[in-house]
Amino acid sequence: MxxxxxxxxxxxxxxxxxxxxxxxxxxxxxxxxxxxxxxxxxxxxxxxxxxxxQRLGDERESVVIDESSFRHKRKYARGRISNTWRRKKWVFGMLGVKEKQRRPILRLVKKRSRHHLIPLLVKHVQPGTLILSDEWRAYRGALTNLGYRHFTVNHSRWFVDPVSGAHTQHLERAWLTYKSIIWRLRGNRTxxxxxxxxxxxxxxxxxxxxxxxxxxxxxxxxxxxxxxx
Structure with a gap:
């Protein structure tokens, strides 16, 4: 117990x-x-x-999307380096934000391409939902054509878009929490x-x-x- x-x-x-x-x-x-x-x-x-x-999005719930690498790190740079450890493990995150409620959907993907990301988004996010993201080219033009309201932020210039107010900080903070849990438990070895x-x-x-x-x-x-x- x-x-x-x-x-x-x-x-x-x-x-x-x-x-x-x-x-x-x-x-x-x-x-x-x-x-x-x-x-x-x-x-x-x-x-x-x-x-x-497992669906996100409604009139009051926006969705933040992003991809992050969960490649395994050797402790103190020791241990055998296998192909599994060298290879980046990309996780596609979709975070529903509704007042104080957070609902993550986290999927391991082989690549960050449009072919791998967009089908997951269509499966898990309702049409018409407000989606916030960075300017990764896989999203460019695709989400608006699929019926989503899509706002982006250029992270090379600012964290919050000065015109639309769009930002991805909810998911950026969440990544830190998720990674600290998984790295502490060595949960990304395979x-x-x-x-x-x-x-x-x-x-x-x-x-x-x-x-x-x-x-x-x-x-x-x-x-x-x-x-x-």
Whole structure:
């Protein structure tokens, strides 16, 4: 139960800390439990998407979009450098912003091209939504033609567009939070592992924070659903 609580809250998940606190004696046991709970969260998000559709945007919710690299970093520049570590892992982020509510959709993509990004945006963002982005060429002209209201900011000149007031700072701040979580847990060593960690972040904002009994209550519910007695 201590482990479940820490996982749901994202508190001191390093194995050395949990072993020191007597939660488990074996690193293998902790790794197994973490992996199982990440899959629980990922399956919960899949059920949610299949049942309700994971869609952003309405008259009051704008969407900020951006791409960010989650390439693995070697600790203290030590360790073998594999092809997986050399290769950049691009994550396409779509963040719904509605007053104080934030809803992220995070997808691992092979490239930052229009071919890879636009279909994801069409799938997850409702037409007519206000979209804010930088001036990456993959978005240029495409979003307006698809029925979105699209405003951009030129980051080489300013952080906030002086005419439209457009900015992507909500997602820029969110990237720092997401990356600190994943890098701390070394969660971007492989594409599969990174997808699981991204799913946990989505689960936190879409399901965990909205549950009447909080994150732990939602986690117990999803465990019970996936592993019925």
């Amino acid at each position: 201590k482990f479940l609580y820490r996982f749901s809250q994202g508190l001191r998940m390093r194995q050395v800390d949990m072993k020191a606190d007597g939660i488990a004696k074996s690193s293998a046991t902790l790794s197994k439990m973490s992996s199982r709970l990440r899959r629980v969260c990922r399956h919960a998000m899949r059920r949610y998407e299949n049942k309700k559709g 594409a599969k592992l990174l997808k699981e960690h991204l799913a946990v972040i989505e689960w936190t904002y879409w399901l965990g924070n909205k549950h009447k009994k909080g994150l732990l209550g939602r986690l117990l519910k999803d465990i019970r659903h996936q592993f019925p007695c």
